[in-house]
Amino acid sequence: MRGLSFKKIPWRVRSEKRSSQRVDKSRSGDGLSKSELLATAPQDDDLWLKAELLLKKNEKTSRILAAATEILEADFRFQVPSNALIARDQICSFLDAQARELEEKKWVVTLGGHSIEVEDRLTRTFRNVLIVKDIIHTAAAASPPAAVACAGVMLVVQAVEQHESLLRGLETTSALIPRLHLMEDLYLQHPNAKVTARLRKEFSGTLTLLYSKVIEFQARAICYLRNHSVSRLFRNMFKQDGWNDLVQDMQRLETNAQSFASVIEPTVVREKLDSIEKAFLKDQIWRTTSTRDEKAKQFFKLLYTCPYRDRKDRNSKRVPGTCEWFTSHSRFQKWEHSDQSGLLWVTADPGCGKSVLTKFLVDDFLPSHRRTVCYFFFKDDFPDQRSAANALSAILRQLFMAQPHLLPDSVLEKQDTDGDKLVGSFNDLWGILTSVASHLKAGEIICALDALDECPEDDRKQLIQALKILYSEERLEKHKLKFLVTSRPYDHIRRGFQELEDKVPTIHLSGEGEVETQEISREIDLVIKKRVADIGKQNDLRPDECLYLQQQLTSVRNRTYLWVSLTLDVIENMSGFTKGNIRQTVRNLPQNVDEAYDRILNRTSDKAKARKLLHIITAAERPLSLRELSLAMAFSTGHRSIPDILDEHEKDDKRFERSIRDLCGLFLVVIGGKVYLLHQTAKEFLVGSSQSVPPSPNDSLQSNTWKHCLKSEESHKILAHTCMSYLIHDTTADSLHYFLEYAAWNWPSHFRRAFAQYDHEAAELGSKLCRSGSKVYETWFREYRWQIYIFPRAPTTLLMASYLGLAAVVKLHLDTEIVGLDSKDSTYGRTPLSWAAWNGHEAVMKLLLDTEKVDVNSRDSEYGRTPLSWAAGNGHEAVMKLLLDTEKVDVNSRDSEYGQTPLSWAAKNGYTAVVKLLLDNRNVDVDSRSSDSQTPLSLAAKNGHEAVVKLLLDTKKVDVNSRNSTYGRTSLSWAAGNGHEAVVKLLLDNRNVDVDSRNSDGQTPLSLAVENGREVVMKLLLDTGKVDVNSRDSDGQTPLSWAAKWGYKAAVKLLLDTGKVDVNSRDSDGWTPLLWAASKWHEAVVKLLLDTGKADVNSRNSAGQTPLSFAIWHGHEGVVKLLLDTGKVDVNSRDSKGQTPLSWAVKRGYEALLDTEKVDVDSWDSDGQMPLSAAENRHEAVIKLLLDTGKVDVNSRDADGQTPLSWAAKRGYEAAVKLLLDTGKVDINSRDSDGQTPLSLAAENGDGPVVTLLENTGIASP
Incomplete structure (x- = not known):
């Protein structure tokens, strides 16, 4: 397994042709005999079979057991044996294969975010699994039901992700199986005078029942995790309580079984338990976490940019029977069942249930062991849930958690160099996803992106552009990466997908025809029926009342899921509803969502207070907690004393929650102590556009409609005043500190959005807060500084106001005195103009420039950058225009750190509009060079900014082959190595481009593209x-060497298809492509190279090692077989240390090479060691095979004079010593160069059993 150091159980199933040569393995390496691990009763007395028959007597458990067997046979090609003796090898092979998969997945399975608890639990479980595997393997005759139970452990560990009870049961059952076998052996198989027939019968009955619970648990788990229909048929058995009940039953029955221990000698019990514990310790696979594991865990933490699972689970579960029209839709089925990549766009009007559908698909419908399903739900009310980069971070985290072997070292190395910036780069994250998806073992990957319309415009465009490139013709067959994207049917999103119109099937959740509309209506009616039934039970409604209510609701045309939910909530909270007056209650049902919202809000107890509450909630930068909102409401009433505020502030969360429910009813919801609007449409209902005429306060309070009653600017004004009022007051009281973080972090942004027009009162308050050194300033800035990296130290009021973009405060200052316009902060040496340009504060820039007294070319003391450089580098187009319009700025100013001009910065960061502005200026140097000779073109090409590259090339003034001085790379070199296909295409269209330019390491664009796996x-x-x-x-x-080295099968094939590559090219260390592929376990690449018929299978590197040597050393049987099948391999080749492939084979415990007739079993290496020195590495099976050849010198000596017997005795390998002694040919008293014999070496190391073996020969000398 990649990334973990562990010790495998030596467990191999040899072919039938060697059955006659098998050694007596009646005892394991731990001194634990097979009968001690597992005593199998005759078939008539097999308790596992009895347990199975017990389950089959019950219809439900019988069907579940049959379904589990069906899954094992169909999905995993595991034939449940009818005769365990015959099928033993098959059981072992299956469990071994499953264990290998588990070894790759074990440490990354998570459970609801509690990763440490889960890792510990899975550590214990996986340890148990290996013991279970060993028990089944060493069994003389394994019981078929026991085999199913053990197979169930394997499959459940592999698939379980988020079910706490199931995982707890898994740990219980995996540990139970070895203990149960021990119990059965102690009480039933060994004769004991104290175990009477009655006790034996009682114990057998208890153990049989316990076995039946173990089998039932595993069968249920297999059905549940494979989403078998039986798990839906007997739904209650698969709920959390069902798992818990089974676990409790098993624990109770095991306690009963253990009560029989009183009849067994305590020393016998302890001895047996010690044997099991010894096996556990010997076979412990968890070791000290490797450096790579630490990096991987750090990477997972880095990718966790938001609680994506919790946000998904905010959406309701579907009502049974709904969503079926969608899953049976021909377009969905074609997309789902396709073997190729595909994009499905699902559009939905507000309230049609798209998020509920997406949750159902990713939680229940789409997951299977053949595919990995990842998701992200965009949400406008969470800042961290709007970003496309955060979406990719969440998807990659889920993907690598599910398939950790896909996480390449190159990504972890990039994490080392880029740090936190990696997860902020959409291009980097997208490149990782597409690269990983093309991995041979990636399988099918489905990414579900919900509510794309709630993603910011720039991020959305970037994501759609990436999808367009991904699903272009030349990329379709490179991966099995499928996207399901949901959004509202907005034209701007449709236009984004226009180029892929023929390839992007679309399903509209409102229905596109009469049949679909009827199906959707039928499913909505199912929701109505369920909700009405629930309401009926809660309110003691008669059946006829429920039926009438249901009929009234289903008769409304164009009903949606949201309308149903709102309307039923309205009805449920109407006065008189519970008194049976149904007809009067539902006479005037709201006919649409807007009417429903009005009905909810018109029930408020205080319209003015409710409106203020909604102003605050809609303008807040993030959802506010109950305590934060209570304080915001208290401070929003204006300038009052702290005692007055304390009187109004409700400290009890429950009471405040009731208060806001009285004000806004069901329009607001409280989840996890935070307050949210009921639905995204609620905000759209309340907040009018900036163009609409705001109602007067009196009109709005008297009106019965709430639609568009809030104006964004007014909402921000209320919240800005609230925050500033809070910060200016002394809020040190314990009950008032809850609002400090929000107010300190967000008052400047509310101020900017509230006061586009000058407001003197706000300017005075803002000025007070910007006065550095004051107590008020220190209070808020102490909190604010933690969310930012760069800020002015000890600033003037003007400097701080400019930094924050507070135009009203700047104007107040300029109106008072025009001094200190070019003052600089003490740390960075930036002026107010520089800070405003850096942050893109257009209004402040205009005020400062209008004074005509500021230095527009001022340079900071840290990087020597001008305001124009900062604005260009950060993409602030409007600020750029203001600066350029002065005609005083130096458009080619270079910073002191990198020597980059404003054009270089804009090109590097991909700001197309800014680049265009600069190119329109006749003085700009289009081909300026930085201090390491990078041009705007090379910087844009390096970062994949296609539009910028095109603008620069169109000027015809750039040197397309310019090289940077550090790495000697051209624009094409950068673009090719980083996989920017569109940029590469643009550059290749330029006739002057050098396609074979070499960097300072001699690599061409092709070589760099191959090294990084950029196939397109x-x-x-x-x-x-x-x-x-x-x-x-x-x-x-x-290039072929690089492709073979990294295992890029497609790249190798592309190169071989040219017919021009040198298949046997050697690098400076003598490595050929075949050597690289064999040493890195890339079986598919090895096959491609061998299929050419030109690859030298005996090529040697400078150390004399061949492809066969490497393949054997790494234990890659597939590669070994491919090489041997050529019939051309020199199996006795020697490396520079004289070691043959056989030498490596015995060190690794690899037996297959001994099947080769030509192999020299008695070859010597330069240290004088022969293959028989495998005794040193405890590979008893290999020793037996070597001895069976009759060709080995059992008394061969190495450079230290030690024989194989010396090594085995020295290391305490009892079985190996016995094998060597049994030959009758070993020199028991051989002495090494230090004069020590095998007996003295064993005694020196304190190995009693080996000493006894040697002494029992009667001829061993000390």
Whole structure:
């Protein structure tokens, strides 16, 4: 397994042709005999079979057991044996294969965010699994039901993710199985005078019942995790309580079984338990976490940018019977069942249930062991849930948690260099996803993105553009990466997908035809029926009343899920509803969502207070907690004393929750102590556009409609005043501190959005807060500074106001005195103009520039950058225009750190509009060079900014082949290595581009593209017909070497298909492509190279090692077989230390090479060791095979004069010593160069059993 150091149980099932040569394995390496691990009763007395028959007597458990067997046979090709003796090898092979998969997944399974608890639990469980596996393997005759139970443990560990009770039961059952076998052996199989027939019968009955619970648990778990229909048929048995009940039953029955211990000698029981514990300790697979594991865990933490699972679970579960029209839709089924990549766009009007559908799909419908399902739910009310980069972070985290073997070292290395910036880069994260998806073992990956319309415009465009490139013709067959995207049917999103219109099937959740509309209506009616039934039970309604209510609701045309929910909530909270007056209650049902919202809000106890509450909630930067909201309401009433505020502030969360329910009813919901609007449409209902005419306060309070009653600017004004009022007051009281973080972090943003027009009162308050050194300033800024990296130290009021973008405060200052306009902070040496330009505060910039007294080319003391440089680098187009309009700025100013001009910064960061502005200026240097000779073109190409590259190339003033001085790379080199296909295409269209330019390491664009697995870029370069496919870098490596080294099968195939590559090219260390592929376990690449018929299978590197040596050393049987099948391999080749492939084989416990007739079993290496020295490494099976050849010298000596017997005795390998003694040929008293005999070496190391073995020969000398 990659990334973990562990010790495997030595467990191999040899072929039938060697059955006659098998050694007596009646005892394990731990001194524990097979009968002690597992005593199997005759078939008539098999308690596992009796347990199975017990389950089959019950219809439900019988069907579940049959379904589990069906899954094992169909999905995992595990034939449940009818005769365990015959099927033993097959059981062992199956469990071994499953264990190997588990070894790759064990440490990353998470449970509801409690990763440490789960890792500990799975550590114990996996340890139990290996013991279970060993028990089944060493059994003389395994019981079929026991085999199913053990197989169930394997499959459940592999698939379980988020079910606490199931995981707890898994740990219980996996530990139970070895203990149960021990019990059965102690009480039933060993004769004991104290165990009477009655006791034996009682114990058998208890144990049989316990076995039946173990089998039932595993069968249930298999059905549940494979979403078998039986788990839906007997739904109650698969709920959390069902799992808990089973676990409790098993624990109770085991306690009963253990009560029989009184009849067994305590020393016998302790001895047996010690044997099991010894096996556990010997086979412990969890070791000290490796450096790579630590990096991987750190990477997972880095990817956790928001609680994506919790946000998903905010959405309701579907009502049974709903969503079926969608899953049976032909477009969905074609997309789901396709073997190729695909994009499905699901559009939905507000309230049609798209998020509920997405949750159902990702939780219940789509997951299977054949695919990985990842998701992200965009949400406008959470700042961390709007970002496309955060969406990719969440998806990658889920993908790597499910398939940790896909996480490449290159990503962890990039994490080391980029740090936190990695998860902020959409391009980097997208590149990782697409690269990983093309991995041979990635399988099908489904990414569900819900509510794309709630993603910010720039992020959304970037994501759609990436999807368009991904699903272009030349990429379709490179991966099985499927996307399901839901959004509202907005035209701007449709236009984004326009280029893929023929390839993007779309399903509209409101229905696109009469049949679909009827199906959707039928499913909505199911929701109505369920909700009405629930309301009826709660309110003691008669059946006819429920039926009438249901009929009234289902008769409304164009009903949606949201309307149903709102309307039923309205009805349920109407006065008189519970008195049976149904007809009067539902006479005037709201006919649409807007009417429902009005009905809810018109029931308020205080319209003015409710409106203020809604102003605060809709303007808040994030959801507020109950205590934060209570304080905000208390401070929003204006300037009052702290005692008055304390009187109004409700400290009890429950009472305040009731208060806001009285004010706004069901319009607000409280989840996890935070207050949210009921639905995204609620905010759209309340907040009018900036163009609409706001109602006067009196009109709005008297009106019965709440639609568009709030204006965004007014809401921010209320919240800005609230925050400033809070910060200016002394809020040190314990009950008032809850609002400090929000107020300190967010008052500037509310101020900016509230006071586009000058407001003197607000300016005075803002000025007071910006006065550095004052107590008020220190109170809020102490909190504010923790969320930012760069800020002015000891600033003037003007400087701080400019930094924060508080135009009203700046104007107040300028109106009072025009001094200190170019004052600089003490840390960065930036002026107010520089800070305003850096942050893009257009209004402040205009005020400062209008004074005509500011230095527009001022440079900061840290980087020597001008305001124009900062604005260009941060993409502030409006600020750029203001600066350029002064005609005083130096458009080619260079910073002191990198020597980059404003154009370089804008090009590097991909700000197309800013680049265009600069190019329109006739004085700009289009091909300026930074201190390391990078041009705007190379910087844009390096970062994949296609539009910027095109603008620069269109000027015809750039040197397309310019090289930077650090790495000697051209624009094409950067773009090719980083996989920016569109940029590569643009550059190749330029006739002057050098397609074979070399960097300072001698690598060409093709070589860099291959090294980084950029297949599409490779194809673009090869299609030019101008690239040297055999170019060598400074280490002598060709593109084929790089492709073989990293296992890029598609890249190897592309290169071989040219017919021009040198298959046997050697680098400066003598490594050929075949050597690289064999040493890195890349079986598919090895096959491709061998299929050419040109690869030298006996090629040697500078250390004399061959492909066969490496394949054997790494234990890659598939590669070994491929090489041996050529019939050309020199199986006795020696490396520089004289070691043959056989030498490596015995060190690794690899037996297959001994089947080769030509192998020299008695070869010597330069240390004088022969293959029989495998005794040193405790590979008894290999020793037996070597001895059976009759060709080995059992008394061979190494450079220290030690024989195989010396090594085995020295290391305490009892079984190996016995094998060597049994030959009758070993020199028991051989002495090494220090004069020590095998007996003295064993005694020196304190190994009693080996000493006894040697002494029992009667001829061993000390």
